[in-house]
Amino acid sequence: MAEPVDVLVLGGGPAALCIASELNQRGVAVAAIAPDPVDDPWPNTYGIWADELKAVGLEQLLEHRWSDTVSYFGEGGSTAQDQSHAHGIDYGLFDRAALQHHWLKRADGVVFHQDTVQRVEVNGATTNVCCASGSTLQARLVIDASGSRTPHIRRPDQGPVAGQAAYGVVGRFSKLPIEPGRFVLMDYRCDHLSEEQRHEPPTFLYAMDLGDGVFFVEETSLALAPGVPYDVLKQRLQQRLDLRGVEITEVIHEEFCLFPMNLPLPDRNQPVLAFGGAASMVHPASGYMVGSLLRRGPDLAQALAEAIANPSLDSAALAQRGWQALWPIELVMRHQLYQFGLGRLMGFNEALLRTHFATFFSLPREDWFGFLTNTLPLPRLMGVMLRLFALSPWELRRGLVLGAAQDQAPRF
Known part of the structure; x- marks a missing residue:
């Protein structure tokens, strides 16, 4: 078994490189593990x-x-x-290559393992990660940044x-x-x-x-x-x-x-932390995430660096500090508002959806920009949603509050 590190990050994509690099910049001993080489080109556009x-x-x-x-x-x-x-x-x-290089440069010194994670086992003070190669890696805290389909993060089943x-x-x-x-x-x-x-x-x-x-x-x-x-x-x-x-x-x-788009928030009491898609950080209204990684990664890394400096905190306690920093109640409530709105929009046919977006983008630029980037404080976000409701024609108001009428709902 390799010597334990402070933090082991699962994944090799944008979320993994972001949090690994931010922790590394704060003097945290970090390792990462992913099935593919960490410098492989990313396939999707951002x-x-x-x-x-x-x-x-x-x-x-x-x-x-x-x-x-x-x-x-x-x-x-x-x-x-x-x-x-x-x-x-x-x-x-x-x-994409420049973004990847930016994070890899800031992650200089991080040990990247090429392997596949099979099990994550929390054992009090440390957590073991068992790999397909037969090796076991150990860390005080594991952060799963391997994407939304990870089997290692618990979340409620909401359909x-x-x-x-x-x-x-x-x-x-x-x-x-x-x-x-x-x-x-x-x-x-x-x-x-x-x-x-x-x-x-x-x-x-x-x-x-x-x-x-x-x-x-x-x-x-x-x-x-x-x-x-x-x-x-x-x-x-x-x-x-x-x-x-x-x-x-x-x-x-x-x-x-x-x-x-509407992945439920993870169980924030579990002893493994998540980041990126695994932590439901995709914006439910826009589908974007990289901006959120860049904004929220440094704050999470700072909170973890301060917690890791306390040697008495075990894996569960460190994860709890991380969850509190990543998903404070303000962000949880904003996320719930966005998910409610998305649920309504999913029930709109093309005519009603066109009306909605035409109305939405008639809002002041700072309002719709803040909404789409999740940078509005909760009171202002609620104010923007109320303003949108006030500007909406009656059929759109009805759809936003009660859901679309049967003849306005899409169907294959």
């Missing part, structure tokens, strides 16, 4: 509002940045219904978990799929769909100009349990492009994404 990175001084980690950021909330098919809504705030796409599903293509096209130099957050136009499809769960286009004639176009479902199948998303993306006379001439990369 987007973020540029002001989120500006707040933490990391704007240099963006590979692409757009000032022309818009959404479409009309049904399409006419000049009025094809009008775009300008967001007036920059959006960026991470340089089916809704997933945000997306199918996308990075490629070249016969003509421009969107305006040059533009980023499209949500295109809910539905003039490419049949009448039957319009009664099914809505999807939207998320798209961006990557430069040099390359575009990323992705058909996305906000959230559904179970998630919208990839073949449905692929078909709808093709229909959307066909209507506008756009053909894919070269596929550089295909992206398939499915991640949980």
Whole structure:
């Protein structure tokens, strides 16, 4: 058995590297374990509002940045219904290699083990992690940052978990799929769909100009349990492009994404701590998480570093300090509000959902930005939700409070 460390982090993705690097910067003895090499390229793209990175001084980690950021909330098919809504705030796409290198550099000195975790056993003062190779690693605290599907973190069963599903293509096209130099957050136009499809769960286009004639176009479902199948998303993306006379001439990369939007918060009394998707840190309203990692990682690491300095605290006590720092009651209540809202939106058909987002983005920019980034204090968040309700037409108010009427609910 290897010599015990202060903290053993499970995982090798953004969440794992974030918390391992922050702990390492505070002098904590850290090791990590993941089934793949920690410097393997990450497959998925990560987007973020540029002001989120500006707040933490990391704007240099963006590979692409757009000032022309818009959404479409009309049904399409006419000049009025094809009008775009300008967001007036920059959006960026991470340089994944730069983000990975940033965290690996700050994690210099962390020992990374390539192995597969089979069991996590808490034994009072320390916790053992038993691996597929037969080796056992030991730490005062284990942090599971291996993703939402981890078997090592307990959480209540609250029914089916809704997933945000997306199918996308990075490629070249016969003509421009969107305006040059533009980023499209949500295109809910539905003039490419049949009448039957319009009664099914809505999807939207998320798209961006990557430069040099390359575009990323992705058909996305906000959230559904179970998630919208990839073949449905692929078909709808093709229909959307066909209507506008756009053909894919070269596929550089295909992206398939499915991640949980309303995963219940973990049992915060368990003696193993979690971070990232394993800790339900995906924003229930937007599906974003990297900004949250960058904001919340340092505070969690500081709380843990102070707790670890006390040699009398065992694994359970250290985990308890971590859970309290990661999920204080303020954040728990905000999370519950977001989950309630998502539950309502999942019951909206495309017409009601378009009305909702058109109303939401008519709020002052600082309100909708704070809502989507989970940076509003609880009283202000509640005020924004009340303001949204006041601005909403009657049918939307009814849907937000009581749920959508039967004839406004989507169905396959």
